[in-house]
Amino acid sequence: DVKVTQSSRYLVKRTGEKVFLECVQDMDHENMFWYRQDPGLGLRLIYFSYDVKMKEKGDIPEGYSVSREKKERFSLILESASTNQTSMYLCASSSRQGHMNTEAFFGQGTRLTVV
């Protein structure tokens, strides 16, 4: 069975803390994504990566950075957490199949609260 695992379901951090959200997939997928999900705004892409050490900004990268040192792991970093980063964070992965279509497989989500 396909699996995308996020390191925490719930996280509470203080303003100004450095926060690491980890995501691991076991499907040998090339593409990995970080989204945040807020009511009324849907899923918004923060960063994605299409290969090891490669990263591309999504629609809302400000205040975030990412790391992809190994193919199976994609980390989202909040350098200095702020209250407006309180949200649900979803990691996803997909294969890069050339002309074939593919779907995104999601982790269970991390609900981050910054106080």
Place this chain on the structure above:
Amino acid sequence: EDKVVQSPLSLVVHEGDTVTLNCSYEVTNFRSLLWYKQEKKAPTFLFMLTSSGIEKKSGRLSSILDKKELFSILNITATQTGDSAIYLCAVYLRGTGNQFYFGTGTSLTVIP
């Protein structure tokens, strides 16, 4: 700017009702359109649509794509309380990284 719009934003129906959820899109490099269901956890895949006019069906759920008018609908017949969820529409784009671009979602509540 790529855009995916879902309507309605939320919907409350009674068990047994039929619902239609809408997704329209304006994107460059369209490859496919996907529907997901999200309960209180990870979104789960429902359908992938690539060709106009071909209905995809799974039990009481069905979906169709119109690539000329740039929209898709998701129908749920004989709704049950277990259908209560957020339904997400996403467009899969060609290009570097092969991005998925999501709409805001429709929150469906089915009351007994």
